[in-house]
Structure formats: C-alpha cells, structure tokens
Amino acid sequence: MNSATDLVPSIDPRSGAVRQHFPATDPHEIAEYVQRAQASARWLVDLGRVGRADLLDDFAAELERRESAILEIGDAETALGVPRLRGELARTCFQLRFQGEVAREGSYLGASIEHAGVTALGPRPDIRLTRAPVGPVAVFSASNFPLAFSVAGGDTASAIAAGCPVIVKGHSAHPALSVEVASAMKAVLDRRGxxxxxxxxxxxxxxxxxxVTDPGIAAVGFTGSVEGGRALFDLAGSRERPIPFFGELGSVNPFVVTARAAQEKADEIATGxxxxLTGSVGQLCTRPGVVFLPDDDGGRxxxxxxxxxxxEVPxxxxxxxxxxSSFRTRTVAMAELEPLTTLHGEIxxxxxxxxxxxxxxxxxxxSEDTALLREEVFGPFAQVCFYSSTDEVRRALRTLPDALTGTVFSGSSDDGLKPIVEAMESRSGRVIFDGFPTGVAVTWGMHHGGSYPASTSAFTSVGAAAIQRWLRPIAYQNAPEEILPEELRDRGVVVIPTRIDGVLVTPPR
Amino acid sequence: MNSATDLVPSIDPRSGAVRQHFPATDPHEIAEYVQRAQASARWLVDLGRVGRADLLDDFAAELERRESAILEIGDAETALGVPRLRGELARTCFQLRFQGEVAREGSYLGASIEHAGVTALGPRPDIRLTRAPVGPVAVFSASNFPLAFSVAGGDTASAIAAGCPVIVKGHSAHPALSVEVASAMKAVLDRRGxxxxxxxxxxxxxxxxxxVTDPGIAAVGFTGSVEGGRALFDLAGSRERPIPFFGELGSVNPFVVTARAAQEKADEIATGxxxxLTGSVGQLCTRPGVVFLPDDDGGRxxxxxxxxxxxEVPxxxxxxxxxxSSFRTRTVAMAELEPLTTLHGEIxxxxxxxxxxxxxxxxxxxSEDTALLREEVFGPFAQVCFYSSTDEVRRALRTLPDALTGTVFSGSSDDGLKPIVEAMESRSGRVIFDGFPTGVAVTWGMHHGGSYPASTSAFTSVGAAAIQRWLRPIAYQNAPEEILPEELRDRGVVVIPTRIDGVLVTPPR
Structure with missing residues (x-):
C-alpha cells in the first residue's frame, strides 16, 4: 500500500461531488509528528495553567473571527446546515474557554500538601501530590460533531488545558473543515511563537x-463507533507499552415513559x-435508542x-x-425480523x-437471538417497545448494553419510578428526568461516558473532569522548596483548592 | 486439567516442608462466587459511607484481636519474620481505617450540584454529579505483602470503602494466612448479618x-510481576466487554547520589x-533498582x-x-555479562x-543489547553504575523503564539537581529527596503507581485516591429530590466537599 499517494476527498453529501482532495498523511511521517509534539511539551508546561487558559481563549476568538468560512466549509462538507453548525461553533468556543477556566481554577491538580509528622505507623515524611501532563496525545475526531468533537473540540481543549501537545487525526468526512480549523489554531500559535x-x-x-502505535504517544482520545473504537482500543492495549484509550463509542439510550406520563404529557413528550430522534439527522450518540411506552391507551x-x-420530518x-447506506441496511434488517418487529411508514x-x-x-x-435490536443505529431512527409492567421494562433495561444516558418521563405522584431509575443508574453515565438526552451541557458536573460499549473508560469526554484523562499523578517526598511545582509550595494561603495535612482547603473568595 | 482436585500447598520456606493443603477453587464455581458478590452489592451500598467505614474499623479490630495467630501462620508461610509481619499487620489495620476515613470525609465522590440556569449556550438543566461503586471486583494479592497487599490489603479496603463486593484471589505463597484473614473478615460480616x-x-x-473473564466482574486490582500482570491485563482487555485492570507491577527504581552528597553523606547513604536494598530480603517493589554513584573518590x-x-547481611x-531460584538465575545471568558487569562478592x-x-x-x-540489565530483579540485589557527568546520568535515567519511584540524594548548594529531577519526574510516580524509596506512607497525597510497566493505569494503589479505581461517575439531570443520593440533595450547608454551581465548597469545621 503506497499510502504516501493516498488522497482524502472532501465530498459534498448533497451532490456527492468531490469538492477537493487532501493528501493523506504518510504513516511513516508520524514519528516526526510525534517528535515535534514531544519537543513542544515543555513550552506548554512553561506556559503554566493561566497561560494555557489564555491560549485556549485565543483559539476561541480566532475561530469566532473565521466563523463565516468555517460555516461555509462545514455545511458544504457535512450537510448539517448552517444553524446547527453555528450552534456547534459556539459550543466549541465555549468548551475551549471552559477548559481554560478549569485550568485556572486549579482543583484538577488534586493538590495535596502533607508536612512531615508522626502517625500510628511512626514518622511520616513530607508528601506533596500534584498532577502532570502525560505527554503527546492523539485525538480521533468524530464525524457527527465536525467542530465540537473534532480538531478544536473537547478532547483537544482539555488536553491543551492539561499541558499536552495534541495530534488530531481528522475525520475523513470533513477534511477541509479540519484543515481550516487547524489553520486557525496554527495562526494563533504562530503569533505566540x-x-x-x-x-x-x-x-x-x-x-x-x-x-496509536507510536511509542511517543501517551494516550488516545476517540469519539466514534464501537467497531472503529474497539479496533483502536485493542491496538493501544497490545503495544509493548500499553497506553490508555479514552473512547466514547456508541450508545443505545433507553427512554422510558411511565403510564402516568403518557397520560399527562403526551404532547410534550411526542414533540420533544x-x-x-431526528435532530442532526439522528446522528447523535445521545439520541434515544429504545423508547419504552406503556402498552395502554395513553401509550398507544x-x-x-x-x-x-x-x-412530517423532511x-x-x-x-x-x-x-x-449503512442506516438503510440496518433498519431494513430490523424490519425484516417481522413479526418480532413492525415497520411504520417506509424506508x-x-x-x-x-x-x-x-x-x-x-x-x-x-432475546439472545436478536442482538441486532440492541445495537446502535446511526441516523434518524425510532425504535419503540410497548411494555405491560414496570417489572418488564426493568428487565428489558437490564438486557440493553451499557449506555451514555437513560431517560425517564414520569407523571404526578408516580410510584413506579424507583425500579426504573435503579436499572438505569446501574448502566448509564447520565440519568435524565422529564427531558431529552440529546444536548450535553458543558458544565463542571457533566458526565458524558459510561461503561463499555458506551465508553472504554470511566472518564467523561465533556465537562470539567475531561481534563483528568491527560494527567498522571506525581508525589514529591521531602522535596526542597525550589524543586516543587508552584502549587505545592508553602504559602500563607492556598491559591488553588489544596488538601493541607488531610483537610481540603479552598482559596479565600 | 481437572482443577476440581487441584491443591494449593502451604509451604514453610525455611524447611521446604508442606505445612498443609488447601483445595484450589474450581474455576467452574467462579460464576457462583460472582453471583453471590452481585447479590451483596446492594447491602454494601445501603450501609452508606459511614456504615462502610465502621465495617472497615471492625475488620481492623478483628485482625488485631487475632494478631498472634496471624503472625504465627504468616511467619511459618513466608519466613519474613515476626517483627516485619507485626509492622505489616499494623499497616494493614491502619489502611483499613484510613480508607474508612476517606469514605467518611466524602470528597472522593467529587460531588457537584449545578442548579438550572442560563449560560452563553442557552438554558442549562439542573446537573448533579457523584460516583457510584462499579460492582464486584477481583483483587489479586501480592506475594511480598501477605497482609497489606493481600486479602485485607489496600485494594480490598478501598474497594469496600467504595461499596464494591470483593473476590480476592489469594496468593499461592501464603494460602493459610489468606484463609485465616478471610475467616477473620467473615466473622465480622457474619456478626453483622x-x-x-x-x-x-x-x-x-x-x-x-x-x-478476570467473568462477565460480572467490573474491575481488577493486581499487585505482582510484570509478566503475570501483563497476561491478566491482556485478558481483561480482550473480553467482549473489557474492564479496567489496575495492576501495580514491577519497577526498576533509579537512585541517584550526586557528587556532593557522596562527599558529605557517604555514611548515612551507605547505611540507609x-x-x-536488603530489607524484607529485597522483596519490595520500591527497592532501589539501579544506584547511580559519581565516578570519583567520594562515589568509590x-x-x-x-x-x-x-x-555483613546474613x-x-x-x-x-x-x-x-529465579533470583539466582537472574543475578548469574547479569554477572555473566562480564566485562560489562562486575560481580562483587559471590552468589x-x-x-x-x-x-x-x-x-x-x-x-x-x-545499550539495546542488554535489556536484562533494565529488568527488575526480585530479591536482595544491588546494581550500581558509576557516572561521570550529570548529563550521562540524565541520559541513563531516560533509558530505564518507567518506575514507581525515583530517588536523589544531594548535597549542600547542589546545582546538578534540576536535570536529574526532571528526568525522574517524567518517568516516576514518586520522587524522593534525601531518603529511601522503600516504605510507602499511607496518606491522602501518596501516589504509588506510575506509567507502564510500573503500573497499568494512572491510579495509585496506596493512599486516599486508591478508592477512585472502584468508582464510576454518574450524572443526574433534573432529578427529583427523592431520587437523588443523599449527598446531592439541596441543604443549607454541605456535609461533604461539594462543588456548588461551579465553586468548590467545604463543610464548616
């Protein structure tokens, strides 16, 4: 395979026309990419927490400045439409700034200062803990969020915030947009020398x-399918020196409507x-995967x-x-399981x-024989199951694979809620009440993850804790003051949340 | 292989005599073990943080009550000697109580409460974050810490604190002690029903x-060799549903003495x-693996x-x-690399x-040709390298595999420290100054881990953060008050450290 001459086409999904060609990166050149990344690690560390936050702010500003070009290229390459992409660009810039805020706030370091003392086990040395960036990381961007989970997306933002150089593997569905966003970020970096x-x-x-196999890569972030993610996860684990693979994979998200909710909120639920189910043409990992409705008049x-x-959806x-094509194949295969399934309308x-x-x-x-019905379908797809009892839906929830989300709509004084929620808690990273799982808030406490196959790790890829993927703890024992990172030195007051001799102390406000 | 009839002998290392036989667990029965563990998960969760801390206290008290039996069996089976085992029992009980303290303090949950509001991206729902136990975990105990990293060791203590049922795979080097400790813990559990x-x-x-392959096991803790750990790590990763494998493996710990330190502190350093190098017959993962001495009069x-x-060591x-036998084989193989190596004294x-x-x-x-010299030797082994410049020792440090610890002894106004420390920081989980790496303090800020091959994860197996291995985050979106875990409900004051609307708040003291 002479990959040096491979080309990655930028295709307009509406016309099928090739807009442009980009040269694929020669895999033999990856070692040089990684060396450049390693050689840049010190610069990011020396910037410090606040300096990296400023850098992320600059990235956001530059992307905003280039909004019109980004939206034009993005829409031509993804057919997601300008309004959706405008919203996604705003989210991307928000994420960049938010990860900067996380770096400034500093609690992500988990700083701990314990002075030498005596315990029940005898004398204890001075022990101070912080976290250091792991080194160069690889980020595999997603097809369905060409901005927010791509070149300047959440993985990149959190890795830069942590102090890690990033090599993004751009998605083949939007190479032109990837090049444009990378060029915006490079412009910022060049201005800063x-x-x-x-x-x-x-x-x-x-x-x-x-x-993934380069010895100089310290960790991998990935957003994509179970199939593609698992292949790379296995590759990362089979290295002589295995590295963590943080994959956000597919999810069949359960969505349960209780009998009372169906009675009381049918209109709100149907519209939402x-x-x-169909926003962004259903191409969202948080889209409801199985909708459970009560098998009664309200549910019907x-x-x-x-x-x-x-x-009515166009x-x-x-x-x-x-x-x-895959969407059509999968839905047809499901419809062919008739009479176990019933197709409404047409494909x-x-x-x-x-x-x-x-x-x-x-x-x-x-049923064990119909695993197909428990696999993610990527696209505007509604799978509905009617249930006759809370116990039945509870059992059904336990046969579904672990998911990013679980949603339950309930009604007034609804007493069937608890067992459903318990089943969801045990298998979902986020449980939503009387709302919809699509739309993942970028906040301190968001968890966007879950167990396999929803995710390959217990970490989140959205929210403040996303930065933890790119860090490794390091303890200093009896270190001289001048060797210690700034955050671990003795001062009169703490500048970031710090555990001092076992007690968590927050900075004065 | 008819494993139902396999026996695990308890052997006295001093005489080689078989003290007793224990039946090996039939692997076909493991599914039942796991089902029992799953059926017990709710009991541990319902105990609550404080209830689990009390349980850990009870374990410690019961082990202390059985001290004489534990020390007698332990010494007969390991030859580690009663004083060392008495210290290890104290450490084990300290760890059990310490993990209880971590559970009581509650910051391990990373609790976050964000009320619904409006951000730059529009309205944001109410999002609350906590951590839940992952479920039944398997703990592989160590040969060299028959108490502190075994049945009632740090992995078990932190997993119980998190709320996870534990199945310990006892080490074949001390089955009788494993049975005795398990029986002490079972007595406590039985009293509590x-x-x-x-x-x-x-x-x-x-x-x-x-x-490791049972579908009901959610995570694995392991302390042992690189070879054994890697085999199980690969097994955990190759499951249909991969699970995290937290392995604390081998380590070649660098120990650098600067020229000034050799001049000023030769006696202290040599004695320490x-x-x-020889405490616990050198059977410690933190034992200095390569001692770098200056190639000058002081170093010699x-x-x-x-x-x-x-x-003089007996x-x-x-x-x-x-x-x-393995110790002898490995050291002989190293000595046979003469003239690259020189054996002092005799094997x-x-x-x-x-x-x-x-x-x-x-x-x-x-050198790439002598990988043998960079592998861990388990036993009382001193490998010494003389170096002629700080740059040389820095380069040598970078060729060693990642380690649990790195130690540097320096002298007064020592200016060669920084490059050595930087090389250690990049490859060690703990950097020690003017001390010795053996003896791992059980504290809030300890990190006992590192990158592969020192560890298969970025987590610690000692200290407060050890509990994080057994937890998964869970976010609640717009959850009704009665569904929320106690720690996430709105109150006047926080009872555990909690991030409220983005700001970390600690309980009043």
Whole structure:
C-alpha cells in the first residue's frame, strides 16, 4: 500500500461531488509528528495553567473571527446546515474557554500538601501530590460533531488545558473543515511563537493507526463507533507499552415513559421525542435508542402522535453516503425480523433518508437471538417497545448494553419510578428526568461516558473532569522548596483548592 | 486439567516442608462466587459511607484481636519474620481505617450540584454529579505483602470503602494466612448479618483467570510481576466487554547520589541503602533498582562502604523456593555479562540467598543489547553504575523503564539537581529527596503507581485516591429530590466537599 499517494476527498453529501482532495498523511511521517509534539511539551508546561487558559481563549476568538468560512466549509462538507453548525461553533468556543477556566481554577491538580509528622505507623515524611501532563496525545475526531468533537473540540481543549501537545487525526468526512480549523489554531500559535508540535493535524486511516502505535504517544482520545473504537482500543492495549484509550463509542439510550406520563404529557413528550430522534439527522450518540411506552391507551395514543410527527420530518442528507447506506441496511434488517418487529411508514430509497420507525416486541428486544435490536443505529431512527409492567421494562433495561444516558418521563405522584431509575443508574453515565438526552451541557458536573460499549473508560469526554484523562499523578517526598511545582509550595494561603495535612482547603473568595 | 482436585500447598520456606493443603477453587464455581458478590452489592451500598467505614474499623479490630495467630501462620508461610509481619499487620489495620476515613470525609465522590440556569449556550438543566461503586471486583494479592497487599490489603479496603463486593484471589505463597484473614473478615460480616458475597476468597491460578473473564466482574486490582500482570491485563482487555485492570507491577527504581552528597553523606547513604536494598530480603517493589554513584573518590568510597555492609547481611530465605531460584538465575545471568558487569562478592548456592552486588558499566545499562540489565530483579540485589557527568546520568535515567519511584540524594548548594529531577519526574510516580524509596506512607497525597510497566493505569494503589479505581461517575439531570443520593440533595450547608454551581465548597469545621 503506497499510502504516501493516498488522497482524502472532501465530498459534498448533497451532490456527492468531490469538492477537493487532501493528501493523506504518510504513516511513516508520524514519528516526526510525534517528535515535534514531544519537543513542544515543555513550552506548554512553561506556559503554566493561566497561560494555557489564555491560549485556549485565543483559539476561541480566532475561530469566532473565521466563523463565516468555517460555516461555509462545514455545511458544504457535512450537510448539517448552517444553524446547527453555528450552534456547534459556539459550543466549541465555549468548551475551549471552559477548559481554560478549569485550568485556572486549579482543583484538577488534586493538590495535596502533607508536612512531615508522626502517625500510628511512626514518622511520616513530607508528601506533596500534584498532577502532570502525560505527554503527546492523539485525538480521533468524530464525524457527527465536525467542530465540537473534532480538531478544536473537547478532547483537544482539555488536553491543551492539561499541558499536552495534541495530534488530531481528522475525520475523513470533513477534511477541509479540519484543515481550516487547524489553520486557525496554527495562526494563533504562530503569533505566540509556539513550537510547531503543539497542535498538528494528520489525515487518513493509516496515519491514525501509526499514531496509536507510536511509542511517543501517551494516550488516545476517540469519539466514534464501537467497531472503529474497539479496533483502536485493542491496538493501544497490545503495544509493548500499553497506553490508555479514552473512547466514547456508541450508545443505545433507553427512554422510558411511565403510564402516568403518557397520560399527562403526551404532547410534550411526542414533540420533544421527535426533535430528539431526528435532530442532526439522528446522528447523535445521545439520541434515544429504545423508547419504552406503556402498552395502554395513553401509550398507544402517544405513539400515534409520534408517528405522525415523524412522518412530517423532511428527508435529509446524512454526513456521508456510506452512513446513509449503512442506516438503510440496518433498519431494513430490523424490519425484516417481522413479526418480532413492525415497520411504520417506509424506508425510502435514498440518497436522502427519512426517519425509520420500528416497533419491536419487548420479548424480541430481550432475546439472545436478536442482538441486532440492541445495537446502535446511526441516523434518524425510532425504535419503540410497548411494555405491560414496570417489572418488564426493568428487565428489558437490564438486557440493553451499557449506555451514555437513560431517560425517564414520569407523571404526578408516580410510584413506579424507583425500579426504573435503579436499572438505569446501574448502566448509564447520565440519568435524565422529564427531558431529552440529546444536548450535553458543558458544565463542571457533566458526565458524558459510561461503561463499555458506551465508553472504554470511566472518564467523561465533556465537562470539567475531561481534563483528568491527560494527567498522571506525581508525589514529591521531602522535596526542597525550589524543586516543587508552584502549587505545592508553602504559602500563607492556598491559591488553588489544596488538601493541607488531610483537610481540603479552598482559596479565600 | 481437572482443577476440581487441584491443591494449593502451604509451604514453610525455611524447611521446604508442606505445612498443609488447601483445595484450589474450581474455576467452574467462579460464576457462583460472582453471583453471590452481585447479590451483596446492594447491602454494601445501603450501609452508606459511614456504615462502610465502621465495617472497615471492625475488620481492623478483628485482625488485631487475632494478631498472634496471624503472625504465627504468616511467619511459618513466608519466613519474613515476626517483627516485619507485626509492622505489616499494623499497616494493614491502619489502611483499613484510613480508607474508612476517606469514605467518611466524602470528597472522593467529587460531588457537584449545578442548579438550572442560563449560560452563553442557552438554558442549562439542573446537573448533579457523584460516583457510584462499579460492582464486584477481583483483587489479586501480592506475594511480598501477605497482609497489606493481600486479602485485607489496600485494594480490598478501598474497594469496600467504595461499596464494591470483593473476590480476592489469594496468593499461592501464603494460602493459610489468606484463609485465616478471610475467616477473620467473615466473622465480622457474619456478626453483622451480611450476605455471603461481600468478601470471598478464591485460590488457584485457574480460578484467577476465571475471575478476570467473568462477565460480572467490573474491575481488577493486581499487585505482582510484570509478566503475570501483563497476561491478566491482556485478558481483561480482550473480553467482549473489557474492564479496567489496575495492576501495580514491577519497577526498576533509579537512585541517584550526586557528587556532593557522596562527599558529605557517604555514611548515612551507605547505611540507609543497605537497609533499603536488603530489607524484607529485597522483596519490595520500591527497592532501589539501579544506584547511580559519581565516578570519583567520594562515589568509590561510598561504594566500598556499601559493599562491606552488604557482605555483613546474613543469608535469608526468600518467600518461595521458586523466587530464590529465579533470583539466582537472574543475578548469574547479569554477572555473566562480564566485562560489562562486575560481580562483587559471590552468589551463594542456596537455599538461602545473600545480597548480590553487580557493578554495571553505564554504557551497558543504556545499550539495546542488554535489556536484562533494565529488568527488575526480585530479591536482595544491588546494581550500581558509576557516572561521570550529570548529563550521562540524565541520559541513563531516560533509558530505564518507567518506575514507581525515583530517588536523589544531594548535597549542600547542589546545582546538578534540576536535570536529574526532571528526568525522574517524567518517568516516576514518586520522587524522593534525601531518603529511601522503600516504605510507602499511607496518606491522602501518596501516589504509588506510575506509567507502564510500573503500573497499568494512572491510579495509585496506596493512599486516599486508591478508592477512585472502584468508582464510576454518574450524572443526574433534573432529578427529583427523592431520587437523588443523599449527598446531592439541596441543604443549607454541605456535609461533604461539594462543588456548588461551579465553586468548590467545604463543610464548616
């Protein structure tokens, strides 16, 4: 395979036309990328927490300055539409600044200062703890968030905040946008006289694999499918020196409507569900995967209303032709399980896709023979199961794979809630009440993750804790003051939240 | 292999006699162990943070009550000697109580309460974050800490504190002690009417592998060799549903003496080093692995003094005959690399072992052809390299594998310290100044870990953060008050350190 001559095409999903070609990164050149990254690590560390936060602010400002170019290229390459991409750009810039805020606040270091003393076990030395960046990291960007989970996305923002040089493997669904965003970030770095390896972009699958196996890469962030993520996870684990692989993979998100909720809130639920199932052409990892409705008049009425709304959703282009084709194949395969499943409406021929509505017998959802029904379908897809008792839905929840989210809509004085929530708590990273799982708030306490297959780690890829993926603890024993990182030196007051002799102390406000 | 009839012998290392036989756990029974553990998870969760802390206190008290039996069995099975085992029992009880303290203090939950509000991205829902126990965990105990890293050791203590049922795979080097400690813990659990699966002991290698692959096990803790740990790490990663494997493996710990330190503190260093190299018959993962001495009069004098002290150390029994045999094989292989290495004194014939002293040319330590010199030797082993410049020692440090610790002894106004410390910081979990790496303080800020091969994760197995290995974050979005865990409910004051609307707040003192 002569990958040096491989090309990554930028394709307009609406016309299928090739807009432009970009050279794939020669995998043999990845070692040089990594060396440049290693050579840039010190610059990022020397910037300090506040300096890195300023750098992230600058990235955000530069992306905002280039908004019109970014939206134009992004829409041409993804067909997601300008309004959605405008919102995503705002989110991307918010994330960059938020990770800077996390760095400034400093509690992410988990700083601890324990002076020498005597314990029940005898004398104890002076022990001080902080966290250091792990070194160069590889970030695999997502198809479905060409900005917020891509070159300047949350993985990159949190890694830079931590002090790690980043090599992004740009997604093949939007190479032109990746190049544009990388160029914006490079412009900021050049103005600051940064070394060349702080942020680099690589394109092409072979380059991606070379990144994961390069001995100089310390960790990998990934957002994408279970299949692709698992292959790279296995690669990271099979290295002579294994490295952590933080993969946010697929998710079949359960969505339960209680009988009372169906009675009381049918309209609100049907309208919200339709938007949640089909927004961004259903290409969201938090999209409801199985909707559980009560098998009674309220549930049936809600379903009819939902079907009517879904039938009104106009056909749309998916991110790539391959995704549209896979969407059609998967939904057809599910529909062919009839009578275990019932197709409502029709699955159109393409090139656009319409929402597919499949009603699945809850017994089929739980059957070992129909694993297909418990796998993620990427696209505007509504799978509905009618349940006859809380116990049944509880059992169904336990047969689903672990998920990013679990949602429950309940009604007034609803006493069937607890067992459903308990089943969700045990298998979901986030439990949502009377709302919709799509839309992941960027906050201190967000958790966007879960157990496998939702995620390959217990870490989040959204929110303040995302930075923890790129850090390793380091303890100093009896270190002289001048050797210690600034945050671990004795001062009159703490400047960041610090555990002093076992007691957590926060800075004066 | 009919493992149902396999036996695990308890052997007296001093006589080689079989003291007793224990049946190995039938790997086919492991599924039942795991089911019992799963069925006990709720009991541990319902105990609450404080209830689990009380349980850990009870474990400690019961172990103290059985001290004489524990020390007698332990010494007969390990030959570590009663004084060392008495100290280790005290450490074990201290750890149990300390992990309880961590549970009571509550900051391990990383609790965050963010009320609904409006951000630059629009309205934000109410988001509350905490951590939940991952479920049943498997703990592989260590040979060299038959109490502190075994059945009631740090992994078990932190997992119980987190709320996870534990199945310990007892080490084959001390089955009788494992059974005794498990029986003490079971007595406590029985008095409390606990279900049978809170703490279980399994014996035998096949049972260990069955534990790692059982679908109901959520995480694995391991303390042991790189070889054994890597095999289980690979097994955990190759599951259909991979689980985290927290392995504390081997370590070649660098120990650097600066020229000034050798001049000023030769006696202190030689005496301390001798104790650190040979204490517990050198069977410690934090034992100095390569001692770097300046190639000058001071360094040579220190070395002569160290050799004299080491020659006075009486021969001793290792934990098992196999370990003694491996120790002899490895040190002989190193000595045979002469003239790259020089053996000082002699390697005795057995069954006891004497400290082996190997002087290695620093160029040989760094050579690709002699990987043997950079691998851990388990036992009383001193490898010394003379260096001619700070730059040389810095380069040598960078060729060593990542380590649990790095130590530097410096003298007054020593200006060569910084580059050595920087090299250590980049590859060690703990950096020690003017002290010895053996003896790991059990404190809030301890880090006992490092990158591979020192550890398979960025987590510590000693100290407060050890509990983090057994937790997964869970976010609640717009949850009703009665559904929320107690720690996430709105109150007038916080009861544990909690981030409230982005600001870390500590309980009033």
């Amino acid at each position: 940064a070394p060349a390896g702080v942020l680099q972009l690589a394109l092409g699958r072979s380059a991606g694999r070379a990144l 569900l339709c938007a949640s 009425a809600l379903f009819s209303r939902l079907v009517r709304l879904l039938e 056909p749309a282009y998916m991110l790539t032709e391959a995704m549209a 159109g021929p393409g090139p656009t896709v319409r929402p597919a509505i499949i009603e699945t017998a809850i017994s089929a959802l739980m | 606990a279900p049978a699966g809170v703490l279980q002991l399994a014996l035998g290698r096949s049972a260990g592998r069955a534990l 080093l001798c104790a650190s 004098a220190l070395f002569s003094r160290l050799v004299r002290l080491l020659e 021969p001793a029994y290792m934990l098992t005959e196999a370990m003694a 005795g014939p057995g069954p006891t072992v004497r400290p082996a002293i190997i002087e290695t040319a620093i160029s040989a330590l760094m």
